[in-house]
């Protein structure tokens with residue numbers, strides 16, 4: 001476990017990109033890099049393992065621009081070409097001029113190198129180079145630059161996907177996913193869609209007191225027809241900023257889904273919705289693993305017991321290995337303090353597993369039960385209090401924002417005011 005975390009930490013040392021930055025996945029393009037130094041080759045090699053590069057076909061060569069010149073005399077250029085430059089600007093520009101004669105018109109070129117000079121950058125732009133990366137670079141620098149070339153308007157408009165998954169059945173993963181989405185869409189005013197991925201038994205529609213005739217299954221079973229219009233028609237509106245792609249929760253068919261079952265619908269949602277909360281069932285199938293691995297943020301919900309403890313460890317290790325350039329998942333320990341239930345101390349998560357829970361949520365049968373029975377969110381039942389505050393904080397942390405400071409007036413406030421005046 002620690003090895004996996006250390007590996008990620010050392011990879012991020014040279015990185016200038018925050019691991020929490022939302023970067024859109026690259027489309028199915030061919031990418032070739034011609035590197036001069038091992039450090040840059042290592043960064044590009046490491047990027048191949050990244051979830052956002054899963055569709056791209058990447059090859060790394062040594063020898064820099066001269067090797068690229070030799071290669072493309074007899075082979076077509078790829079969609080994206082990355083060239084590492086040495087410290088001689090004139091030589092690099094001369095190589096680029098020669099390459100221009102061999103390069104396909106659609107090929108985009110990124111240059112990386114140690115030359116920190118505006119004049120050089122201007123000359124690169126004049127020659128049609130799409131971007132320049134100042135070395136040293138980390139894998140995320142390369143991925144973000146490559147992604148920005150193919151996703152157009154920049155990283156900020158891309159939808160952030162948040163996968164919420166439980167360590168056991170019934171730990172409260174869906175409840176937390178729905179309340180988090182509510183907090184993001186109401187307090188933070190970010191347009192949000194919840195996707196209920198539990199096709200057979202999902203409760204999102206019940207929890208929001210909705211009964212939509214269509215939902216996520218209509219998209220999953222018609223992958224060829226999926227586009228923004230279709231997905232728009234399948235959404236059920238829960239509030240101004242919150243919509244739902246509900247699960248059918250019908251057992252008239254079976255749901256043996258393929259690994260890529262949710263790819264198309266999530267891709268379409270990402271182009272139009274800033275925040276997509278994925279309410280996942282407690283499963284580890286090929287599609288569930290794929291959805292969790294490719295999410296921008298993963299939230300693991302556990303209870304303070306031995307089975308959760310073991311599963312948290314396994315899930316953290318599996319996800320960290322598959323997502324080497326990402327922040328580790330967030331851990332939420334739910335249903336803490338259930339009367340008469342023996343519990344493992346929360347401190348064990350941090351002490352033994354070295355994972356600090358992002359939040360602990362008390363067991364409160366009355367509050368959660370009445371929310372459930374009335375098809376309401378916790379914040380609708382109880383505007384202020386410990387639990388709504390936890391969801392508020394989780395929403396800000398998930399979006400990478402600063403918490404909203406609420407003016408809490410203390411009963412001693414008038415006294416303090418008088419004393420200050422005096």
Ligand SMILES: Nc1ncnc2c1ncn2[C@@H]1O[C@H](COP(=O)(O)OP(=O)(O)OP(=O)(O)O)[C@@H](O)[C@H]1O
Pocket residue numbers: 166168169170171172173174175176198203280281282334335336361362363364365368369372
């Ligand atoms: N902190 C809490 N206190 C009391 N009850 C809770 C709490 N959190 C969730 N619950 C209740 O636990 C039950 C299960 O919650 P939920 O359906 O969200 O779990 P899940 O992990 O999504 O389950 P599944 O494995 O079926 O997907 C619900 O009745 C919910 O109201």
Ligand SMILES: [Mg+2]
Pocket residue numbers: 173174175198203280281282
């Ligand atoms: Mg659930």
